[in-house]
Amino acid sequence: MGLIVPLFLQFAQMALVLAAAPLLTGFVRVLKARLQRRAGPPLLQMYRDIAKLTVKDVIVATDSSWLFRTAPYLIFATTWVAAALVPSFGTNMLFSWSGDLIVIVALLGTARFFQMLAALDIGTAFGGIGVSREAMFASLAEPAMLMIVFTVALVAGSSQLSDISNFMHSGAAGLRLSLALGLVALVIVAIAETGRFPVDNPATHLELTMVHEAMVLEYSGRHLALIELAHALKLLLYISLIACIFAPLGIAPPGAALPALVLGLVTYGVKLAAGAILLAGFETTIAKMRVFRVPNFVGAALMLALLGTLLLFVSATL
Amino acid sequence: MTLIDHQTWQAAVADLTAGSSVFVAIWAERNADAAIVHLAGRHRGAASVEVLSLATSSLHYPSVGLHHPAAILMERAIQDIHGLTADGLPDTRPWLDHGTWPHSRPVVPYPFKPVTGEGVHQIPVGPVHAGTIEPGHFRFSVNGETIVGLEARLGYTHKGTLDLMRGKAPDQAARLAGRVSGDSTVAYTFAFCRAVEQAMGVDVPPRAASLRGIMAELERLANHFGDFGAICNDSGFPLINAHGGVLRERVLRLAASAFGHRLMMDCIVPGGVAVDLTADSARTMTASLPDLLVQFERLVELYDKTASLQDRVVTAGWLDPLLARRLGCGGYVGRASGQDFDARRDLQYAPYDRLTLAVPCLDAGDVDARVRVRMAEIRQSVALILELLGTLADGELRAVLPDGVAASTGSAVVEGFRGDIFAHARTSEGLIAEVFLRDPSWFFWPALEAAIEGNIVADFPLCNKSFNASYSGCDL
Numbered sequence: 001m002g003l004i005v006p007l008f009l010q011f012a013q014m015a016l017v018l019a020a021a022p023l024l025t026g027f028v029r030v031l032k033a034r035l036q037r038r039a040g041p042p043l044l045q046m047y048r049d050i051a052k053l054t055v056k057d058v059i060v061a062t063d064s065s066w067l068f069r070t071a072p073y074l075i076f077a078t079t080w081v082a083a084a085l086v087p088s089f090g091t092n093m094l095f096s097w098s099g100d101l102i103v104i105v106a107l108l109g110t111a112r113f114f115q116m117l118a119a120l121d122i123g124t125a126f127g128g129i130g131v132s133r134e135a136m137f138a139s140l141a142e143p144a145m146l147m148i149v150f151t152v153a154l155v156a157g158s159s160q161l162s163d164i165s166n167f168m169h170s171g172a173a174g175l176r177l178s179l180a181l182g183l184v185a186l187v188i189v190a191i192a193e194t195g196r197f198p199v200d201n202p203a204t205h206l207e208l209t210m211v212h213e214a215m216v217l218e219y220s221g222r223h224l225a226l227i228e229l230a231h232a233l234k235l236l237l238y239i240s241l242i243a244c245i246f247a248p249l250g251i252a253p254p255g256a257a258l259p260a261l262v263l264g265l266v267t268y269g270v271k272l273a274a275g276a277i278l279l280a281g282f283e284t285t286i287a288k289m290r291v292f293r294v295p296n297f298v299g300a301a302l303m304l305a306l307l308g309t310l311l312l313f314v315s316a317t318l
Numbered sequence: 319m320t321l322i323d324h325q326t327w328q329a330a331v332a333d334l335t336a337g338s339s340v341f342v343a344i345w346a347e348r349n350a351d352a353a354i355v356h357l358a359g360r361h362r363g364a365a366s367v368e369v370l371s372l373a374t375s376s377l378h379y380p381s382v383g384l385h386h387p388a389a390i391l392m393e394r395a396i397q398d399i400h401g402l403t404a405d406g407l408p409d410t411r412p413w414l415d416h417g418t419w420p421h422s423r424p425v426v427p428y429p430f431k432p433v434t435g436e437g438v439h440q441i442p443v444g445p446v447h448a449g450t451i452e453p454g455h456f457r458f459s460v461n462g463e464t465i466v467g468l469e470a471r472l473g474y475t476h477k478g479t480l481d482l483m484r485g486k487a488p489d490q491a492a493r494l495a496g497r498v499s500g501d502s503t504v505a506y507t508f509a510f511c512r513a514v515e516q517a518m519g520v521d522v523p524p525r526a527a528s529l530r531g532i533m534a535e536l537e538r539l540a541n542h543f544g545d546f547g548a549i550c551n552d553s554g555f556p557l558i559n560a561h562g563g564v565l566r567e568r569v570l571r572l573a574a575s576a577f578g579h580r581l582m583m584d585c586i587v588p589g590g591v592a593v594d595l596t597a598d599s600a601r602t603m604t605a606s607l608p609d610l611l612v613q614f615e616r617l618v619e620l621y622d623k624t625a626s627l628q629d630r631v632v633t634a635g636w637l638d639p640l641l642a643r644r645l646g647c648g649g650y651v652g653r654a655s656g657q658d659f660d661a662r663r664d665l666q667y668a669p670y671d672r673l674t675l676a677v678p679c680l681d682a683g684d685v686d687a688r689v690r691v692r693m694a695e696i697r698q699s700v701a702l703i704l705e706l707l708g709t710l711a712d713g714e715l716r717a718v719l720p721d722g723v724a725a726s727t728g729s730a731v732v733e734g735f736r737g738d739i740f741a742h743a744r745t746s747e748g749l750i751a752e753v754f755l756r757d758p759s760w761f762f763w764p765a766l767e768a769a770i771e772g773n774i775v776a777d778f779p780l781c782n783k784s785f786n787a788s789y790s791g792c793d794l
Contacts, residue, residue, distance in 0.1 A: 036560035125441040129775065132462070198626060201554050205448040206779040208441075209554075287627040288554020291463055291776045 009261075010094040014084040017240075021083070021232035022046035024239070024272055029203075031280035046232065050225045058221035061122045071118035072219065075111045076226040076233075082107035083237040087244045089264035090252035091162040100159040101149045104241075105142070108193070111230065112138060119215035126207050130214030133291060137199065137211070140298040141192045144185055147305030151182040152245055154312045161244060162254075169248040177318045181308035183246050188301035190238035192294070195231070197283040199294050209288070239275035240268075247271060321373050327357070327380065330370055334359055335385040340646045340659075342367050342731075342740050343756040344382055344392045348400040355379045355402065356754070358729065358740060365665055367729055369742060374402070381407040388645045388761055391792070414473040414793065433459035433467045441775065445474045452789035456778075463774040468767045475793040483753045488514045488588040488719060491750045495741070496583050498755055499791035504530075504537040505734030506755060507586040509741035512667065513753075514588045514719075516728025517745045523714035526590035527668035528706045532603075533573075533582045533591075534732070535699040535706075540569040541735040542692040542699075543614070545786055549689055550621065552779045553630035561617050565610055572603055590716030600707050607700050618693055631686040635781030637769040639683055645761045649737020650695070651785055653679050654687035661733035673705060683769075685784040721748040734758065736788065757791025 026046045033040020042048075060069060085099045085107075099107070116134060119127035153159040155176060156167040167173060192199045195212035204210060207217070216227050244251060250267030252260045289297060311318040333339040342358035353374050360367045372379060381404035383390035393404040394413035401421075411429060433440075438461050445453035453474035459467035479498055483491040488511075495510035496503040508530055515522060522530075547562020570580040576599035577585045585593050621627060637647070642655035652659060660677040662670040678694035680687040725746040731738050737758030744752040766785045770778060 036556055037564065038560060125439075128439075129441070197554065203556075204554075206552060207443060207448055208778050209552075209776045284557055285624075286555075287550075287624060287630055289626065290630060291774055293629070 006094040009090065013088055013090075013093055014080070016088060017083045017086075017233060017236055018080060018229075020272065021229065021236040022050065024236050024276055025232040027273065028235075028276045028280050031277060032203075032283060035280060035284040046228070050229060053220075053225035053228070054222045056221045058223055061124075061218050064122045064218075067114075067121045068118050068218075069223070071114045071121075072223040072226040072230075074114045076230045078107045078111040078114075079230040079233045079237070082111075083233045083240070085161065086237055086240045087161055087165050087251060088240050089268045090254075090256060090261060091165050091244075092254035093162070096160065096162045101153065101161055101164070102146070102159055104161075104237075105145050105149060108234070108237075109138075109142060115215055115227075122218050124218060126210070126214045126217050129208075130211055130217075133211045134215060137192050137294055137298055140295055140302050141189050144298065144302035144305045145189050145193075147302065147309050148182045148186050148189065151178050151305060151308040151312060154309065155179060161241075165244045165248045165251060166253065168245060169251060169253075178308040178311045179246070181304045181311070183242070185301040185305040185308065186238075186242055186245075188298060188304075190242065192298045192301070194235045194238055196235075196279065198286050198289040199297065201288050236272070239272055239279075243268070243271040243275065320371065321354070322370050324372070324380065327370060327372050330357060330359060331380070331382050331385050333361075334382065337643065338362060339364075341382070341386055341388045342646070343742070343754065343760075344389050344396070345742075345754040345756075346379075346396045346400045346402055347752050348377075348402065351375065351377065353377055353379075353400060353402055355396070356742070357382060358742065358756075360665070367665070367731055367740065369727070369729055377401065378403045378405050380405050383407050383409070387764065391760055391763065392756075395794075414476045416473055428471060430457045430469050430471075431467065435461065435466070437461050438466060445471075454789050458775060458778070460775055463776065465770050465773055465775055465778065468770045468778075470763050470767060472763070472789055473793050475790045477790075477794065479794050480753055480755065483750055486750055487748065488518075488745070488750060491743075491753065492586070492588055493584050495753075495755060496586075498794065499757060499788040500581065501541055502537070502734040502736060502739065502757075502788070502791070503581050503583045504533045504586060505732050505739050506741075507584070508534055509730050509732035509734075509739045510743065510753070510755065511586055511588045512730035512732065513728040513741040513743040514745060514750070515717075516730060517726045517743055518588075518719055518723060518728070519726075520589055520717050520719055522590050522668060523717060524668075524711045525713040526715050526717075528710050529591045529595055529715075530586055531669040531673075531706050532595070532703055533577065533585055534734075535703045536569060536573050537582060538735040539610075539696060539699045539703075540566050540573070542696045543569060545783070546617070546621075546689060546692055546696075548786075549631070549685065549780065549783045550627060552783045553627060553685075555624065555627045555630075558617055558621060558627075561613070565614060565617075568606070568610060572606060575599060576603060587716065589719050590714070592716075594715055595710070600710065604704060604707050607703060611697065611700050614696060621689070628686070630777075630780060631689060631784075632684060634685045634777050635769045635773060635784060637683045637765055639681060641768055642683070642765060645765050647737070647758075647761045647765050649733075649735075649758050649762075650688050650691040651758075651762055651765060652737065653677065654691045655683040656681045659738075661731045661738040665731050665738075667730070667732070669706060670702075673702060675702075685780060688784040719748070723748070725751065727752075736762075736786065736791075755794070757788050759787035759789075759791050762787035763792065 026043045030040045082104045116131045119131045156164040200211040250263050252264035334341050339359045339361045344357050346355045355372045357370045358367050383393045384406035390409050393407050396402050398412050398415040441458040443456040445455045455471040457469045483494045492507050496507040498506050543562050543565040547559035551559035573582050574580045577593050637655045639656035642652050642657050658679040663675045663677055678691050727744040729742040731740050740756040742754045762785050770781055
């Protein structure tokens, strides 16, 4: 097939995640609004917001250093790379060898690290509050994520997402308790990491209750656009991750022809939509947690993931 | 107006301190070097408010706040507006004066109460907030996530309303009274008009009194529906907010079609009411209010059955009943903390004097209790409106105000949706010579500062919303 087609597919994948992320976030917002009997923003509103933000002036806090100005680019770049490494419509992309699940976790961790540093850099009270909360949640969510990675890697015999996805698609895994525990844990981690209910309220205007938003309050213009985009990419990443591991149905195998790729693309769209619908439904029926309850919630993910890994050591068939 | 001597004043303050009477308000008027300080209070169980007036020629008067903390904020306001010194006032920092008035006593930066200790830091919030709420500055002293101290600083919406009202005809002044706090416009005009009517010796026709009652209850309904939703929204459950918003909107539209204004501004005028209720509107109201209640009960069920929501509201923002009593908190704040007082029942006035009222009173003192008091009041208000509509008498809408009568004073308390609003007016030659309007929020702010202690920072919006104190009503 030469180099051109895989290269094209790889770039298509990168462009696809970037283009689809605001649509996915917009779709969740529309669904939530409808469930609350509101008209809600137009589906494409986030594209307009980003377009508007990119042409607006950037206002930088006087006390901030270079860190504050460079962090948005780092956050966006690492999140985009991480999102592009997760198989969407097809597996075994050209660059997939370059990073496995652990790399994706590390990339997201790097993005968070810079986000937190930038929030501390400006020295506002809200930045500090946001960082302390984020650190508290992340200290449980990150190890939980790693345990999930171990569980899945032990079952599939690889930490490469493409291999895992192909293995799951082949049906060789069967029904396993450890994977079920891993799925529940991954959903909880995804909710915590993407700042959704009941951990964080993505639509709040109340400074004192914010987690993610508190860290980015001082950002404006293109910096804010990049951070918003990175946040949307993160949501897409987690839904894609859950889909490619636990619902690889329809995903195009290595070296697939055009019809298989189209099928992969269509099923990917359906999976994203299904994820958005489930998320919106869940968020509408639950109130936000008290901040100190969240560690219990995320801690449950850590315990479930740990249990999943341990079960595999007890018996390879669990 | 009868002037009293220092001994009577001190005896009244001793009564307040002992708790045998309840503090209502303190305000002052100043004319060059002579000043009069007025103290309003009511004996527990008494059906009326007493106003004591103390003349002072030295611009000094004995502080009430020294013995009774509920008076501190009002005495600080007196100090800023009139330049009177309350001898012994424990807190003499400026309150309304932010250093921008021509005769201000600039204190920059404002000295917030210091909070010290290892790891304690401050979070300044406001006066510009992210939501569409009134301006106020909150200074939190926190240890990690736990609030160890909160200080509210208000005065950003000081408009000089009371001064504008002086020298105006009662009609014009009533319009101004209706703009002290927009969400309580009916209650404020109601209270002010009653004070003026008492001063002028006017009796309101029965139909007008009933219509006033209907308007006041509609206002209460609209605000309680809105608050119920907003409290749930601030605990991160926007679904009830959406439905609460629909209910509030339906009440406002009912008011608009019945009285010509969504908030019923300027519908109550001295001597009666300005607009009549047509038989058609009355029928629409009778038909649609029970409907609203059915919808509302479904929301209550959702509120009760959502465990994640209950987890947020129960035990959050606990206000000690003893403190509520000491501060004289009224309204849903007081009634959720065991203060069994409702001006409609205890200080009977038309049209409530001929209605029976079951006042909800809870002891829990948390956010949930304040929500549940509102729920009970919503049901009560619907019943009251239906009863008033059913017994609506035909007749005059407005009594004529006599002109040129001698100077006299009147005062009134009206139960607004927040709590008891006190109005005092002195008329002279048919004009308003002196006026004071006291919002229930004067006592909510210190109560909120106390209730929030020990809660976590992220719960403040929720607790604050459950108090829903007015900024404008205190800033005047």
